[in-house]
Amino acid sequence: QAVVTQEPSLTVSPGGTVTLTCGSNTGPVTSGHYPYWFQQKPGQAPTTLIYDTTNKQSWTPARFSGSLLGDKAALTLSGAQPEDEGEYYCLLAFSGTRVFGGGTKLTVL
Amino acid sequence: EVQLVQSGAEVKKAGESLRIPCQTSGYSFTTYWIGWVRQMPGKGLEWIAIIYPDDSDTRYSPSFQGQVTVSVDKSISTAYLQWSSLKASDTAIYYCARAYKSGRGFQHWGRGTLVIVSS
Numbered sequence: 001q002a003v004v005t006q007e008p009s010l011t012v013s014p015g016g017t018v019t020l021t022c023g024s025n026t027g028p029v030t031s032g033h034y035p036y037w038f039q040q041k042p043g044q045a046p047t048t049l050i051y052d053t054t055n056k057q058s059w060t061p062a063r064f065s066g067s068l069l070g071d072k073a074a075l076t077l078s079g080a081q082p083e084d085e086g087e088y089y090c091l092l093a094f095s096g097t098r099v100f101g102g103g104t105k106l107t108v109l
Numbered sequence: 110e111v112q113l114v115q116s117g118a119e120v121k122k123a124g125e126s127l128r129i130p131c132q133t134s135g136y137s138f139t140t141y142w143i144g145w146v147r148q149m150p151g152k153g154l155e156w157i158a159i160i161y162p163d164d165s166d167t168r169y170s171p172s173f174q175g176q177v178t179v180s181v182d183k184s185i186s187t188a189y190l191q192w193s194s195l196k197a198s199d200t201a202i203y204y205c206a207r208a209y210k211s212g213r214g215f216q217h218w219g220r221g222t223l224v225i226v227s228s
């Protein structure tokens with residue numbers, strides 16, 4: 001089974017910009033992996049932020065954006081807010097299955 | 110409004126069987142894939158399986174194949190995740206989530222069911 005990698009932790013200053021990445025041990029991440037990004041706050045269920053690499057949900061704040069960056073999928077947060085603290089997970093599609101990354105703990109400090 | 114309602118918690122002993130529900134509403138149940146995700150205590154999300162309710166086409170993660178079974182009851186728009194013999198290592202929160210039309214990812218999430226298995 002593929003292994004999907006994310007930065008274990010990142011810190012961003014309030015109002016700052018940070019990019020989270022999502023890689024695969026099978027090779028470059030492409031649009032064909034249909035990258036998804038989810039946010040999870042402590043004690044809550046995940047919520048979906050980005051689907052199919054770049055598309056936002058209706059509830060996704062405009063400060064979040066998805067892209068491909070080099071060989072990885074990326075989630076960029078521009079203008080971080082304190083409420084953006086939490087865990088962020090990517091999900092990639094591989095044939096009939098999907099694999100989550102290990103998650104990135106984002107601190108706004 | 111799309112809703113996925115899960116039961117709060119289940120406490121079982123190792124070796125027992127269990128089936129947890131995910132009751133859905135607010136959309137056409139049979140035409141969207143629905144899946145299950147595990148989160149062990151203090152750990153990340155793990156993709157378990159997805160099922161297409163219309164024909165019960167099911168895809169399992171290799172890590173969970175043979176360990177759990179997913180099913181649906183179309184008459185009550187409910188999906189299920191079940192175990193025939195629980196292990197202490199099955200202790201986790203289990204989320205159900207409805208996929209997009211493409212079936213590739215998850216759009217709407219339930220609040221999760223905490224399963225506690227004592228040895």
